[in-house]
Amino acid sequence: MPSIEVIKGNIHKSVPDSTYEIFIKPLYEKVKDAGLGTKFDPDVHLSCKAEDIETLKTYTLQDLGITNPKRAVNDFAACDPLPLFTQEAIDIIRREIMTESTFKKYARLANLSTSALDVQLGGFTKYGTSPFLKDALSHPRTLEVFSKVIGLQVRNFCDFENGHINFGIKSKEQAAIERESITEIEAKTQLFLKGDSSAIDSVVNWHFDSNPYTAVIMLSPTDEMIGGETALTKGSGEIVLTKQTPQGSVSLVQAGAIRHLALLPFCVTERIAIAQALLPADPLLNDVTVITTIKPSVLHRTRYNEFYPDWIEYRMGVLEARVRNLKQTVRKKADNGEDFDQLETIEQLKELINYVKGTYREFEVIDEGLATID
Numbered sequence: 610m611p612s613i614e615v616i617k618g619n620i621h622k623s624v625p626d627s628t629y630e631i632f633i634k635p636l637y638e639k640v641k642d643a644g645l646g647t648k649f650d651p652d653v654h655l656s657c658k659a660e661d662i663e664t665l666k667t668y669t670l671q672d673l674g675i676t677n678p679k680r681a682v683n684d685f686a687a688c689d690p691l692p693l694f695t696q697e698a699i700d701i702i703r704r705e706i707m708t709e710s711t712f713k714k715y716a717r718l719a720n721l722s723t724s725a726l727d728v729q730l731g732g733f734t735k736y737g738t739s740p741f742l743k744d745a746l747s748h749p750r751t752l753e754v755f756s757k758v759i760g761l762q763v764r765n766f767c768d769f770e771n772g773h774i775n776f777g778i779k780s781k782e783q784a785a786i787e788r789e790s791i792t793e794i795e796a797k798t799q800l801f802l803k804g805d806s807s808a809i810d811s812v813v814n815w816h817f818d819s820n821p822y823t824a825v826i827m828l829s830p831t832d833e834m835i836g837g838e839t840a841l842t843k844g845s846g847e848i849v850l851t852k853q854t855p856q857g858s859v860s861l862v863q864a865g866a867i868r869h870l871a872l873l874p875f876c877v878t879e880r881i882a883i884a885q886a887l888l889p890a891d892p893l894l895n896d897v898t899v900i901t902t903i904k905p906s907v908l909h910r911t912r913y914n915e916f917y918p919d920w921i922e923y924r925m926g927v928l929e930a931r932v933r934n935l936k937q938t939v940r941k942k943a944d945n946g947e948d949f950d951q952l953e954t955i956e957q958l959k960e961l962i963n964y965v966k967g968t969y970r971e972f973e974v975i976d977e978g979l980a981t982i983d
């Protein structure tokens with residue numbers, strides 16, 4: 610079974626009050642009056658125009674030389690940054706996520722954080738703490754933007770996963786020191802791009818996301834930021850960096866199919882970004898979603914007793930749709946006078962069984978080898 614710390618919501622990985630007081634509160638003070646009571650309005654707060662999407666540069670898995678991806682849903686790989694939210698929207702979102710009660714309750718140390726300054730916030734929009742952000746991320750017009758770029762209708766994962774925020778914070782002194790060493794940082798970046806992964810640190814090592822698509826929405830100014838980009842591994846093993854995503858813009862990646870990591874940002878005091886998990890909206894499409902990188906024993910911000918009910922709700926919702934589809938298809942064929950196809954039906958029933966197995970296969974009980982789950 611998972612440890613007692615995991616079941617209790619990883620509160621042992623809560624962020625020290627001093628981190629809030631010293632680093633977050635001053636940022637909050639700048640936006641504390643931003644759009645109080647303002648509701649998300651796509652006509653006002655979405656900044657991308659139809660022509661922005663039409664002219665957006667996108668890359669396919671083929672472009673990256675990824676010819677045999679294990680968990681790809683379609684051929685979309687990544688895109689250049691696209692304007693998404695206005696400055697007013699960004700300020701309101703920053704106010705909501707840096708409100709003291711929200712931050713202190715839901716923030717957890719990032720897994721590899723050694724400084725208490727790499728922090729993740731998740732599973733909070735469902736509790737009414739941040740109504741603007743919740744609506745901004747789940748509005749059909751926002752999802753329509755993502756869907757057009759990806760080339761497939763997408764949906765958000767589940768309520769708990771709505772609005773995962775990565776905070777990378779550092780002192781003004783540290784940022785100033787880094788600004789003195791830009792040449793060195795750039796040289797290290799070049800080494801990194803040539804394959805020396807140890808040349809530059811990252812918050813999370815090379816990985817595939819649990820969900821198929823991820824929208825990275827930048828909440829911090831990036832004019833002076835060095836680093837902070839997403840590095841993608843091409844089919845050849847070569848590494849490419851995505852373009853820096855400016856504040857208010859979004860970059861989309863099929864992060865479940867492409868090995869990637871986010872480089873640490875240098876020369877700035879903050880890199881705050883939303884990493885929004887997206888899935889195909891059609892429940893009948895191949896569902897490659899797993900929870901390898903987000904389950905509560907792996908990601909501190911995922912709280913056991915709140916995440917798993919949402920995970921089950923999402924998986925069983927997909928299963929319901931698939932069961933209904935099988936039932937209706939068999940009935941329709943019979944009504945049309947077609948023979949009943951045993952072998953095909955067995956295959957479809959096996960798929961349903963595998964989907965159920967995939968729902969519990971990654972529960973923590975397996976990690977400690979206490980149960981054999983087939």
Ligand SMILES: [Fe+2]
Nearest residue numbers: 817818864869
């Ligand atoms: Fe990722």
